[in-house]
Amino acid sequence: MWEQIIHTALLGTDKLSFDDKLLPETLQQTLGSFPSDDKEGHFLKMAALVHFYQQSGKIPPRFTGTLPTVFEEETHVLAPPKLSALLQEIIEVHTYYRNHLLDLWFDKLIANEQLIQPAQLVSLVMLESALPQKFRPKILKVIGKKGLQILAYKTNIESWQTLPDELVWQEGKLSERRVFFTNLRQTNPQKAIELLQTTWTQESLGDKKAFLEVIEASFQPSDIAFLEDTYSEFQFTPKERKGQKECRAIIARLLLRDSNSAFFQQTQQSLLPYFETEKGKGLLSLAFGLKTISLKLPSSDDAFWNTETMLSSYGFEAAPDAAIFPTNALYWLACLIETLPFEFWPTHLAKNLEESLQYFLSEPFIVKIEKQNRAILKTSLITNAQKFKNIALAEALLKVVDFNEQPSLLTILPASFCENYLIQQKQALNLAWLEACFGHSSTKWSIEFSHHILQEAFLESTTKNKYLSEHIGVMMTRYLHPASLSFLENLKTSPTQTNNYYYVSHWEKWFVNPLHRCIDLSTRIENFAHQD
C-alpha cells in the first residue's frame, strides 16, 4: 500500500491517482471525515494518515546477521586509572616532547603487564595514525583483545600483522627477518649465527650482505668460526658482482678485528716487513744509539701492496682520490688503520698510544691540499676509535682533531667525561655536541651538569637575547636531572636582565613550561610501581 502511495506521489496526482479503497477500512472512515477541496489536498492528507498509521504500528526489525565476538577474558589486567590517564596529558604535550614520554609510558605498562583503561583506548586508537610505526608493537601489547577489535574497525590492522617468531625466519620479508635477526643477536648472538647457518646456502647475495652487516654491527669473537668458514665463499673472481666484493670486505673487516683469527695473523705477517728500524736522527739518539721504527710503504705495487691482493683479500679498491692519497698504498693503509685494532700499531712501532697517534698524524702522512697541510689518516683513526669504542684513542684524538670532528669522538666517551668536556669547552648549548654525547643514552645528566646547562640556557635567552634552539629544550626534557627543577624555579623567579618580551617568552615557552611538564610526567610514570 505504502509503496503504491509513494509511486503515485513520485509521478504526481496529475498522472496517477490512488484508490482509497486500498486503505484499511478504519483509515478510509477517518479520511472520509476530513473532506478536502481538491485531489492534491486529499492525497497529502491520506499520505499523512497512512504514514502516522504505519509509524504507530511499527515493530522493530529483527537482526539476522552474526553478533561480534565478546572477549570475557583479557590478556592482562587493567592498569591503574591514574597511570592509564597519563596518556591524555602526554597527548597534550607538544609533539617535540611527546614521543619520548609515550615511550616511557608504554614501557611502564608493558613492564607491569597491564592494559590501558577503556577511557584511554579511543584516544590511543585516534592518536595511532599520527605516531611513528615503531610504536605499533607497543600499542598492540597494551590494548588487549577488545582494543584490537576497535583498532580493526578504525584502521587496516592487517598491515600491522607481523608473523609469529617461529615463522618470521622461514617466511618473512627481508626487513622482518633482519629485525628478527638483529634482536636475536642482541639476546643470543650464538643462536643467531646457528639460525643463519641453517638457511645460509639458500640466501640470496643481497640477503647475505644484509645479515653480515648485522653481524658487523654486533660483532662477537665467537662469530669468527662462522666468518672463516664463509670467507672462501666470496673469494675474488673476475667480473664478480658488486655484492660479492662487499660481502668479502665485511668478512675481512670482521676477521681483522680479532687478533686470534688466521686472517689477522696472515695480515700481520704480510705487514711486518714494512716496519723498518732506523737510527734516530736527533742528538740524543745519536749519542745513545736510539733507534726508531717506522712504516715504509712502497711507492708502487709490490707483492702485498697491490691492487689484486687488496681487492681479493680485503675487498679494498684502488685509491679514489689521488690528491689526497698520492699512492694506492697510502689509501690501503688508511683502510687497514680503520679495520685493525689500534693496539696493533703501537706494538709494531714500539711506541705508546699517543706516540703512535702522533706518528700517523705527521710526515710522511701529511699532504698539502689547497695550501693547507692535511693529515690523511686522521679520518681513519677517528673511525677506528668509533668502531672499536677505543676510549683511550678517542681521548687522545680529541686533543688533536679539529673542532668539527670532535662530536664523532664524543659519541663513544662516557657521559661523565662528556659533561666535563662540554663545560670546559663551553659547548653545553651546542646541539650537535649534546646529541653526540647523550643522544644514544637514556641516563640522566648529573645534577651539576643539569644546573650548568640550565644556567647557560637562561643567560643565553634572557641576557644575551638569543633564541636557543627548541631542540635543546627537547634534550633537556629527556636528560635533565629531576632534582634540578627547583634550580629552574629559582632561575624563573630571578630578575631577568632583558626587557625583550619575545626572548623571555621563548624561554618560557620552549624551556620552562615543557621542562616542568615533561619532567613531572616522566617522574610520575616512573613512580608507578607494578602494584600501584
Place this chain on the structure above:
Amino acid sequence: MLFFQFQKPTPTIILNLTEQSVETLAPDAASLKAGKALSNAAGWVTISYNQRVLWGEIKGSGSKPYRTQIDLQNIAFKCTCPSFKFPCKHGLGLMLAFAKQKEAFTQTDDEPDWVKEWIEKRTQKAEAKSEAPKENTSADEEKAKKSKEKRQNERLSQVEGGVAELRLWLKDLIRTGLIQLPTKERRFFEQTAARMIDAKASGLAGRVRTLRDLDYIQNDDWQRKALEITAELFLLLEAFKNLDSLPPLWQLSVKNLIGWSQSPKELLQNPEAERIKDIWMVLGQHQEEAEGIIIQRNWLLGTATDRTALILNFGTPFSPLENTILPGTIIEAELVFFPAVVPQRATLGVQKGFVSELSFELNFCDGWHEVYTKRSQLLRQFPFINDVSFVIENLRLVVENQQPILCDQEGFFHPIVPPWEETKLLNLMAFSGFQPVTMAGVYRQNGFLPLGIFQHNKYILL
C-alpha cells in the same frame, strides 16, 4: 568519560566534575587548549572552593593577578581578564584544575569580598527573575494588552499568508510529482523557506529545508522520506488552518511547530507553569548548527519522577551559548516545563547544586519492542513528536557494513542515527566491549542517538 556512583546517597559531596564535562563549556577549541594549559593547580596563586563557589587568582600579563570565579550552583563564570570569550581560558583552566586536582584546592566558607559581592548579586538577580512581574497600573496594563493583541493579530495574519502559500507549493509539488525533486536547484527550496521566514513561520522554513537537504544522489530512500516530510508538513498546515477548533494546549504546540517562540523568562514568571522538583540526570548534550544558529539540546531524566526533559540553549557566532548544564552530572533542581500536548521542553528554575552519588531506580525499557510501543503511545497523543529519550537495557553494538546498529536481547535492532561521530562510536566499543549494556539515548525517526551507558554503577557519557 564521566563517572559517578548511583547507589549510595552521600549528599555531603557537592560536585564530581570531570574534565570531559568541563570541556563542553568551552566556547571553542582554542579556548579549551588555552584552558588546559592553565589547568595545573600549581600555576595558580590562590585556589579555593566551597559548596557554592570556586575561585582563584592567576598571574597574567597585567600587573595584578586575574580573579576568576565560578558559581557552582548555577554554572556561571566571572573573570577580571579582558577576554571577550565566555567562559575565558582562566575560567576553563580553573574548572579543569578543580576536576583534576580537587585536593589542591582549599575548602573554606570564608570567601574574599570580591567573591561574596558577586555571589550576592547573582542570588539577588535569581530571586528577582523568579518573582512575578511588577504590577502595572490598569491603564498601563490595558495599553500593553492592546498592543500585544495587535502584534499577535499582525503576526497571525502574516503566518496565515505564509501557510496559504506553502499549501499551494506543496499541492503543486504533489500534482506534478516528487520525481522532479532531485532536479530542483537549491534555490527552489530556499525561496520558499525565505518566504516562510518573512511570514514569521521559521518552523515551516526548517521543514522545507529538510526537504532540500535530503540525499537525492546516494540514496533511493529519499523517495519515502520526501513523501513523509511533505505529508507531515501538510498535516501541520491543516492543523493550523483549524487552530481555533483545537484545545488550547494543541494550539500552543501547533504554533510552536509553526515558529512561535517561547520565552523562558516569561515561563519562569508564570505561576501556572508546570514545575517539577527532582534530582535530574543530565543524560547528554548534542549541539548542531543550522542557518547560523547554534542549537544545544540537553536531555535530562528525573530520577524520582522518571520524567524526561529537554533543555534548549541557543547561540550564534556572535552571541555564544549560555551554557549552564554539564552533561553527565546529576543536579538537584526545579525544572519548569513549557506547556504543550506532550510537555518535553523545559527550562532550569531553581538549581540547588550538583549531586555526585545517588541511589535510585530507573524505569528502563527492556528492548526495542517496548520503546516502539511507548513511542506509539506518544504519537497517539501528539503525532508530530520526534525526539524522545529512553534508557534501554541490554543493547549490543553491532557494525554491519560500516553501519552501526543496536541489537537488544530479543534480537530486534534499531540503527544508530547517521552520521554519528566516530569517536563516540569508538567510545561505545571501548566501554561496552561489544557486550550488552544499558544505554540512554534519544529515539529519532532516522535512528537512535546514544548519549551514555550505565556500567558498574557509573554513568559513562559517550
